[in-house]
Amino acid sequence: MDPAVKERLDQILGEIANAQTLGVPLDEVQKKVSSSVKEEPHLTIHLIEALTRIPQLTTAQLLTAMMAESNEKEVVKAIKRSLYKLRQKGIMWEGKTADKKPAFSPPKPAEPEGYLSAIDSTGSRIIILGRSIPMRGLLAVFSILSDQEGIQQFTVTQFSKKEFREFLKSSNSSADFPAVEAPSEYCLHLLKEAAALSRSLSKPLPQGYSEVERGFSDVTWDEPAPLIYQFIREDEVKDLPHLLKDSAGLHEIMPFAAWHLGEQEIGKYAAQITEVEQSRIVLRLDQKEARIDAIYRDALQEVFPEEKRLLWKRRLEETAYILLRTGKDREAKAALSAAVDLKKPLSRIEPNPFIWHLLLKSIKILLESDQEEEEEKKTSLIIAP
Secondary structure, eight states: OHHHHHHHHHHHHHHHHHHEEETOHHHHHHHHHHHHHHHHHGHHHHHHHHHSOOOHHHHHHHHHHHEEEEEEEHHHHHHHHHHHHHHHHHHHOOOTTSOOSSOOOOOOOOOOOOOOHHHHHHHSEEEEEEEETTTTEEEEEEEEEETTTTEEEEEEEEHHHHHHHHHHHHOOSSSSOOEOOOHHHHHHHHHHHHHHHHHHOOOOOOOEEEEEEETTTOOOOOOOOSGGGGGSGGGTTOOOOHHHHHHHGGGGTTGGGGGGOOOOHHHHHHHHHHHHTTOOOOOOOOHHHHHHHHHHHHHEEEEEEHHHHHHHHHHHHHHHHHHHHHTTOOOOHHHHHHHHHHTTTOOOSSOOOHHHHHHHHHHHHHHHHHHHHHHHHHHHTOOOO
């Protein structure tokens, strides 16, 4: 067989096997196969023969449906040979019904499970979907999604139920960034959001994504997002000064303790503060403090335009759900209070406490890093005797 033909056959077979594993409806798989053989008719017989490498009931169902559509003797003969080989491999099914539709109808897949992790400072998080597929074990969809880059990582794996539980325990979550259970509909909603973002950035969707979306076509999220509002109403946290004030202290706990702004966002403000600190012009302490404070407040307005403000709002909302599921009810309400407050433009005089401390912390980290680099340079210039 020509290597190019073999490579193309392997690709089509992989797509069919993946679709079967995901429980994609027969008519969808059949349309895809029909489209492939119409575009490349020389592959038809080869593909029919190669389908015996996927000894599944759904393969027999697919071949039977193809036979009902075909009027070509050679194609029908090839299908009958493949069906015979499948029977030899132990795949049994009923014959055709009067309307030529296959009698075998696979059981409906079980309700899926969903898990999501906390968000890191770059806006990335883990989303896991699991679904039992009759006679095929449990299908796990593992993804890393970014609220700025879309889908970063995507894999589909088949497990036994025991293996899936072990996978959940050993997944990339930790005590600081736990993965908690969430409605599968919402997890799929987040995956679709990330896919839409990938498309808007002209990034190709990962292999297997379309099959997953079709395989979970019966799973829909019809509630308003984010999920946290299903558990804590906005009016429970809105305009409550004590909760909003508490949000500043969230930076002492994970995952917020690891959240910080990048150097590309705050580098110039750190440089301005360093310039004031090292200025040769003699300034009184109150003058120096006033200048530094003005730099921070300028940064607040420039670093957090509406788009960035709403980005951090969503991160707080998503993390509030993680806090709630891990027993940190008060912290969840404080995070949600800060998120609701971010609906409004940031005040220069009384800024959002969470965002203000995020800015102060981030610039402090950068200043300390710059100072350490300077110390290392000085040390490296010292010549040992």
